[in-house]
Amino acid sequence: MIEHWELLLCIAGASLVTCIPRVGPMMFLNTEALPAGVRRWLSFVPVAVMAALLGPDVLVRDNALFLSTDNLFLMVAIPALAVAWWTKSFFGTIAFGMGAVALARYWGLA
């Protein structure tokens, strides 16, 4: 039971430290009062953060750079980028990516 208490504490603490950064800036930051440079910086945050999330996902495996045709996640990412670019469809891109990974494994390519 002690373990469960600790877990409960863990969940409460983790929820709190997740919630504060999510709600804090949008609730209390008056962006109009910020200098133009900072606002410009904020406008580049979405593209920078999505790229920073994606990069290691497709290029790093077991703490090493994984640049190889054996890297299925990378090999699928390349056509998936093209699908995303041409179709502009979130749903289509995600379905394509997951489907391509499943097919490659089914055919024994990876």
Add this chain to the structure above:
Amino acid sequence: MRNTSSTALWDGVKRALPIVLGYVPVAFAFGVLAVKNAIPPGLAIAMSVFLFAGSGQFVAVRGAGVGAASVVLTVFVVNLRHLLMSASLAPYLKPMTRLQKFFFGYELTDETFGVHSTAFQRGWTLVVPTLYACNVTAHASWIGGTVAGVFFGGLIADVKPLGLDYALTAMFLALLVPQCRSRLHVLVALAGATLSVGLSLAGVGQWNVVVATVPAAALGAALQTREKAA
């Protein structure tokens, strides 16, 4: 009136559908992992309700043995990137009350941020029910996937043959591409990805996303300022 508001809600649900496609398998995997790590079903589901943070929840489940303080600290670092996302949405949310922003921000994830931010950049005019409908749909699918994983995890032995382990990667990719609106944005994306990869190879642990985003976005701002001045 009724028509307008149900259209607004439906727009939000539609906005969330690609997220649902990605969330259900990831939440399912989370449910399976939680049970494997001897976490009671109720607590695993509570995590999906109150935390609603993919990577944060995986950290919490894997680290259940290392002590609460260390888990909370890691989750904090992992989710610090939301601070930047929340700030970058702030200019678009001006007409909302603080309480409305709280309920919206509570369900801010990488993916809900991605779709809303893309919509705003495409010139979408704020409709608060659409924001909520999208977030609640995404959250519900996350909870539903967790419940399925906790109780029916045995039905799917391995998610790999279905490509379900690619769900999050495919989602980041789908969310990144529409952000690349100009050559400058592509450059910032390359900088962000390179820095993030370099930092994670250097072993900075969970800090890589936040630490890579700050200078990559600054590069974009600096180059844009120079462009405007020229």
